[in-house]
Amino acid sequence: MSARPSSTDPVPAVLEAVRSVLGTPSGSIALHEPEFGAREWKYVKECLDTGWVSSVGSYVDRFERDLAAVTGAPHVVATVNGTAALHVCLRLAGVRAGDEVLMPSLTFIATANAVSYTSAIPHFVDVEPASLGVDAHALEAYLRDVAERRDGGAFNRRTGSRLRALVVMHVFGHPCDLDALGALAERWSLVLIEDAAESLGASYKGRHTGNVGRLAALSFNGNKVVTTGGGGAVLTGDAQLGRHAKHLTTTARVAHRWSFLHDEVAYNYRLPNLNAALGCAQLEQLASFVERKRRLAERYAGALAGVAGVEFLREPPHTRSNYWLNTLVLAKEQAAKRDALLASLNDAGYMSRPLWTPMHRLPMYEGCQRMPLPVTESLEARIVNVPSSARLAS
Numbered sequence: 001m002s003a004r005p006s007s008t009d010p011v012p013a014v015l016e017a018v019r020s021v022l023g024t025p026s027g028s029i030a031l032h033e034p035e036f037g038a039r040e041w042k043y044v045k046e047c048l049d050t051g052w053v054s055s056v057g058s059y060v061d062r063f064e065r066d067l068a069a070v071t072g073a074p075h076v077v078a079t080v081n082g083t084a085a086l087h088v089c090l091r092l093a094g095v096r097a098g099d100e101v102l103m104p105s106l107t108f109i110a111t112a113n114a115v116s117y118t119s120a121i122p123h124f125v126d127v128e129p130a131s132l133g134v135d136a137h138a139l140e141a142y143l144r145d146v147a148e149r150r151d152g153g154a155f156n157r158r159t160g161s162r163l164r165a166l167v168v169m170h171v172f173g174h175p176c177d178l179d180a181l182g183a184l185a186e187r188w189s190l191v192l193i194e195d196a197a198e199s200l201g202a203s204y205k206g207r208h209t210g211n212v213g214r215l216a217a218l219s220f221n222g223n224k225v226v227t228t229g230g231g232g233a234v235l236t237g238d239a240q241l242g243r244h245a246k247h248l249t250t251t252a253r254v255a256h257r258w259s260f261l262h263d264e265v266a267y268n269y270r271l272p273n274l275n276a277a278l279g280c281a282q283l284e285q286l287a288s289f290v291e292r293k294r295r296l297a298e299r300y301a302g303a304l305a306g307v308a309g310v311e312f313l314r315e316p317p318h319t320r321s322n323y324w325l326n327t328l329v330l331a332k333e334q335a336a337k338r339d340a341l342l343a344s345l346n347d348a349g350y351m352s353r354p355l356w357t358p359m360h361r362l363p364m365y366e367g368c369q370r371m372p373l374p375v376t377e378s379l380e381a382r383i384v385n386v387p388s389s390a391r392l393a394s
């Protein structure tokens with residue numbers, strides 16, 4: 001008998017499937033690139049024509065209102081980038097020096113860095129394969145083991161530190177299990193924060209992501225679903241937190257006709273009007289972006305359906321993903337083929353990328369406490385993202 005199916009090399013078949021979806025490129029097809037229409041030119045030109053390019057101008061207010069309408073979040077504050085938005089979320093969650101913040105190791109570096117900016121310490125948790133988001137079940141079991149409840153909070157038995165918050169992330173636009181994670185946060189008196197940087201336009205049980213956590217952060221970096229060049233936003237349902245978010249991102253200046261009075265140490269994190277103008281135009285296209293990205297995902301799923309040794313990651317049950325980045329997961333016995341697959345796709349002009357190096361393996365975070373991370377480790381060895389721009393489906 002010849003080789004068993006599981007040992008068949010999936011690389012040529014995946015390359016063929018990707019080619020059937022994207023065609024043969026003349027140059028290189030980017031992983032994710034922005035798309036600008038006439039409105040982007042119009043709104044940005046208006047800023048240049050009027051001189052309102054910086055910290056004053058009407059587009060910031062409009063962008064915040066538009067984001068509130070799109071996400072359903074009652075209070076929205078635009079920021080210079082998503083990392084700054086996360087930093088503000090953590091500050092507003094009451095995270096203090098020496099606290100520990102539970103967060104996935106499987107995330108982009110910004111999540112962990114924002115925790116460090118508050119002088120708190122990341123405490124890494126594992127994820128589940130269906131959503132790539134935090135595994136509520138495994139985390140509950142872990143907390144029973146390492147944490148104790150007292151004085152209205154949860155404390156790490158080993159370090160004695162307060163476990164103040166739980167940050168969850170909607171990986172590649174696939175919403176994580178917010179019902180289970182919200183209930184867990186409640187049980188353990190953790191402030192739930194959603195890193196929704198990748199999930200604009202994605203919903204969980206009909207609700208836009210970013211509405212279950214007390215606070216959430218968005219990003220509008222150049223590679224995200226919509227871009228402002230660089231930008232981010234804080235979302236919250238709490239009016240007081242919303243006001244405080246605005247205050248913290250605008251140097252905590254007390255309103256006055258001429259006095260420079262500031263009442264706490266704060267930040268210059270305000271999104272410039274020029275970037276907000278771009279964002280307003282981009283939001284008008286969001287529905288079209290998401291619709292086309294979902295169509296592209298459908299095409300990948302169809303093309304890869306018959307390919308042995310690899311699975312196309314579908315949106316988890318009860319969610320509507322924005323399919324920010326399309327994701328292939330190699331079967332466990334094919335993990336050794338990941339780099340050959342990356343080389344083959346990139347050589348053929350299909351820009352493809354592995355998962356981020358997990359946070360617990362980076363030098364500045366390798367000493368942080370963590371629960372066993374078998375799923376994170378396994379997925380890191382097997383995931384490949386393939387070109388995902390909306391225009392590829394048109």
Ligand SMILES: *Cc1c(COP(=O)(O)O)cnc(C)c1O
Nearest residue numbers: 081082083108110197219220221
């Ligand atoms: C993009 C991103 C951010 C924010 O990044 P900025 O470049 O600062 O806007 C945060 N978390 C995750 C998971 C991201 O993908």
